[in-house]
Amino acid sequence: MPREAAGARLDRWLAGAIGATAERTRWLVETGRVRIRGKTCSPHRKLFGGEEVAVERPAPRAAEASGPALAVLYDDADCLVVAKPPGLAVEASAPGGASAVAAASRLGSFDVDGRAVPGLPHRLDRDTSGALLLARHDRALAALRAAFEAGAVExxxxxxxxxxxxxxxxxxxxxxxxxxxxxxxxxxxxxxxxxxxxxxxxxxxxxxxxxxxxxxxxxxxxxxxxxxxxxxxxxxxxxxxxxxxxxxxxxxxxARLAFPRPSDGAPVEVRAPLPEDLExxxxxxxx
CATH class of the missing domain: 3.30.2350.10 (Pseudouridine synthase)
Structure with missing residues (x-):
C-alpha cells in the first residue's frame, strides 16, 4: 500500500483499493482472508503506510442462469453491454425468476460482491428495450458507478x-x-x-x-x-x-451509451438496434 495510506482504517482503505463494497471488505477481513505481515487483523486496524496487504478472494458463488439469450453489443474484461428485450426485468422480482442479470450470467466470468453475476451500474425499466451496461467485477462496477455519478456517461x-x-x-x-x-x-x-x-x-x-x-x-x-x-x-x-x-x-x-472504459478511461460507444415491435x-x- 502507499505510504499516504498511513492513518487510514484497513476496511475503508481496502474497499477503495479492490473496488469492493464496505460489507464485502469487512467480511474478507473478519473471515481471515486479509493479512498484514502474515497476520489476520481487525477491520478497524489503523494502517502505518507502506505495509504489504495480502488479500485472498474466494471463487465467486455460482448463480442460477435463466432467461432468454441476450445479444452482446460490447464485451471486454471489465464490462459488457447487452441488448435487453422489452418485457424482461433487469433483476428478478422473486428468487429464480427470469431477469437480464440472470440471463447475462451465462456470458463469461463474473465476480461481483462474491457472486458469479453481473454488477449493475444502471437500470432500465422492464418494458424499456435497449443497451444495458453490466460490470464483470467489483472494481469495474465501482468505476462505472462513479462515471454515472460524475455525468461521464452519455x-x-x-x-x-x-x-x-x-x-x-x-x-x-x-x-x-x-x-x-x-x-x-x-x-x-x-x-x-x-x-x-x-x-x-x-x-x-x-x-x-x-x-x-x-x-x-x-x-x-x-x-x-x-x-x-x-x-x-x-x-x-x-x-x-x-x-x-x-x-x-x-x-x-x-439506443446509445457512451462511457469511459473502466480499465483505462478510453471512450466506448455502443448503439442498440431497434427491436421489431418498435419498428x-x-x-x-x-x-
Whole structure:
C-alpha cells in the first residue's frame, strides 16, 4: 500500500483499493482472508503506510442462469453491454425468476460482491428495450458507478410520443415521488431535486413523433414522466403515457451509451438496434 495510506482504517482503505463494497471488505477481513505481515487483523486496524496487504478472494458463488439469450453489443474484461428485450426485468422480482442479470450470467466470468453475476451500474425499466451496461467485477462496477455519478456517461433514448413536439426541446424541472401516490413520480411540486433532458425530433409521424432523447440526469421513470407532463406522452405507457394500438408496451428504447472504459478511461460507444415491435409501430404511424 502507499505510504499516504498511513492513518487510514484497513476496511475503508481496502474497499477503495479492490473496488469492493464496505460489507464485502469487512467480511474478507473478519473471515481471515486479509493479512498484514502474515497476520489476520481487525477491520478497524489503523494502517502505518507502506505495509504489504495480502488479500485472498474466494471463487465467486455460482448463480442460477435463466432467461432468454441476450445479444452482446460490447464485451471486454471489465464490462459488457447487452441488448435487453422489452418485457424482461433487469433483476428478478422473486428468487429464480427470469431477469437480464440472470440471463447475462451465462456470458463469461463474473465476480461481483462474491457472486458469479453481473454488477449493475444502471437500470432500465422492464418494458424499456435497449443497451444495458453490466460490470464483470467489483472494481469495474465501482468505476462505472462513479462515471454515472460524475455525468461521464452519455445516454440517448428513442421515444415514440403522442402529439407534435417542437423540433428541439429541453426540460429542466423539479422531480420526486408524487405525494398522492408514492409509486409514481412527478415534476409538479417544489423540490430541490432536478431532472434534465433534451430532445430532437427524429421523425414526424401521424399524430405522433419519434424523439431522440438525451438524458442529463438519470431519475427513475424520468423520460416517461417529463415528456408526459410536458404534453408529449410516451405511447403504450400505461402509467404515465397513453395506450396505443401501434405498440403494446411503452415505446422507449435505450439506443446509445457512451462511457469511459473502466480499465483505462478510453471512450466506448455502443448503439442498440431497434427491436421489431418498435419498428412496426413507427411504420404503422408513418402510413
Amino acid at each position: 445516454k440517448e433514448y428513442l421515444a415514440l410520443v403522442g402529439g407534435a413536439p417542437p423540433r428541439e426541446g429541453r426540460l429542466d424541472t423539479p422531480y420526486g415521488r408524487d405525494p398522492a401516490d408514492p409509486r409514481r413520480f412527478t415534476t409538479r411540486f417544489p423540490s430541490a431535486r432536478r431532472a434534465r433532458l433534451s430532445w430532437t425530433v427524429e421523425r414526424a409521424l401521424r399524430g405522433a413523433a419519434l424523439l431522440r432523447v438525451r438524458l442529463e440526469t438519470g431519475r427513475t421513470h424520468q423520460i416517461r414522466v417529463q415528456l408526459a407532463e410536458a404534453g408529449f406522452p410516451v405511447l403504450g405507457d400505461a402509467a404515465y403515457g397513453v395506450r396505443a394500438d401501434a405498440i403494446a408496451r411503452q415505446a422507449l428504447h435505450a 412496426r409501430a413507427i411504420a404503422a404511424l408513418a402510413g
